[in-house]
Structure formats: structure tokens, C-alpha cells
Amino acid sequence: MFRRSIVTAFALALVTLTSACGDDGSGSVVDKAKAEKKLVIGVKADQPGLGLRTPDGTFAGFDIEVAKYVAKALGVDPTGITFKETISANREAFLQQGQVDMVVATYSITDARKEKVSFAGPYFVAGQDLLVRADDTTLTGPEALNGKKLCSVAGSTSAQKVKDTYAKEVQLQEERAYSACVDRVLGGQLDAITTDNVILAGYAAQHVGKLKVAGKPFSTEKYGIGLKKDDKQGRDAVNEALTKMFADGSWKTAIDANFGAGGFAAPEAPKLERY
Secondary structure, three states: OHHHHHHHHHHHHHHHHHHHHHHHHOOHHHHHHHHHHOOEEOOOOEEOEEEEEEOEEEEEEEOHHHHHHHHHHHOOOHEEEEEOOOOHHHHHHHHHHHOOOOEEEEEEHHHHHHHHHEEEEEEEEEEEEEEEEOOOOOOOOHOOOOEEEEEEEEEOOHHHHHHOOOOOEEEEEEEEHHHHHHHHOOOOOEEEEEEHHHHHHHHHOOOOEEEOOOOOOOOOOEEEEEEEOOOHHHHHHHHHHHHHHOOOHHHHHHHHHHHHOOOOOOOOOOOOOOO
């Protein structure tokens, strides 16, 4: 009898633990938003215009506005959002471990990543471009970089693509952060920076009249909202929210507010990839 009681108690404890784990880790983001009115969203903290931690500790940028809109559509007010800084290398892990409920962080949709997480969107289609001094009329695209000094972040595939495809004689300088590249282009030591155009547009908006985006993108990067693997209910709900954001003008307003000062024109809203 005593042994049976122990077995019964253990079984009940196991069921309780399994249920708790299901609530935290295996349920849809839709369920959590509805039940708790809270979400943890992974964002970048060092990209002006996209995801930037401000001096008072809050976050601002286009990705932040997208995250707030989607959260609101799921029933979570901005006060119920906890923004968690994420970097490119830990986005999948954060979703898999349940450290965040979604990721809105210039997160390019790729087949390899879709094996680990789910994506809604894209909510923006970026393209690799160049950031140059505003008075530079010669650097109109990557093919004009031969003999020039190009900057990118260490380990970036963007600069290598320029060397491999467009300008084999370009001199490449790698820095730890794009902000260091910006300083060197402004100072005249380097000629251009390369990465996604919308990231560059954020820096152009910070330095109006001094920097500009060349405006000749030469790749396609589809930014999606990352969710836990196989959360179809979450994907569908987020895609529905994005559809409304595109339609009611909020999407374009967010782009203009964050990049308009740098001369970056809002493109057409992207076509969602539902699966």
C-alpha cells in the first residue's frame, strides 16, 4: 500500500511537471500571450533605426515597432513586453531554450534556419548595399570599388561577396562593429561600408548630410519573425498581424520614422511566405 502511494504520488508529480513544461515551452506563443498578457521578445540592441538600446535603457527602432504591433495583435500591450538583447549567433538557441517567445532582429529567413525554428513574414526584404560619404559621386555600386577601401564587420560574408563577385581589388578593412566603420568613413580613412541596406539606412539617418546609401542593392535578405519550431498557430497569428500592419499604414509609418531622415524610401510591403 505504501509503495502504491509512492508510485501514485510520483506519477502525479510527473504529470504536473510535464504540464508545466508544456505551458512554458511547447505551447503556442498565442496561448502564452492570451494567458499571461506578457511576451519576451529578442531584439538587436546595436543597430540604429532597427533595434537600439537608448541611454535610458529602453529600445527603439523599426524592429521594435514591428514587435510592438504584433504583440498588441496577440493581446499584449507594450507594458507587457520584455525586450531581451540577442545577437546573430544566439537567436536559434534563445528560441529553442524558451528564453524568448519570438525574435524580431533583422533575422534573415533561410532553409537552414527553418530546420531549427519557425518563421512568420517576411516583414521586410533588405538587400546588401553600400554606405558612402554624402558628397561621393563615384561609388554608385559594388563594381566601382576596385582600388577603394571597404569596411565591414569581422567575419561578415557581405564584404567577401563584394570581393568574390564585384571588385577583386578592393581593400577590405574589418572592424568589430559597424559603428567603428562609420567613424572611419566619416573621417576619410575608408571609402564605404557594406551590409544590408536597411542597417546602413539607420546610420545614414544618424548622420544626415554626411552619409548616404548608394541605393543599388545586390542581394536579397528576407527578415522574418522567429518563433519556436512548428508553432503553426503562432506563425499564422503573426502573419495575420503583419498583414494588418501593411494594410493600415503602420508599417510604412514605422519605416519613415526610423529611416526617412537618411533619405531611405519605404519599399513595397513584402509578400508573406505562409507554410
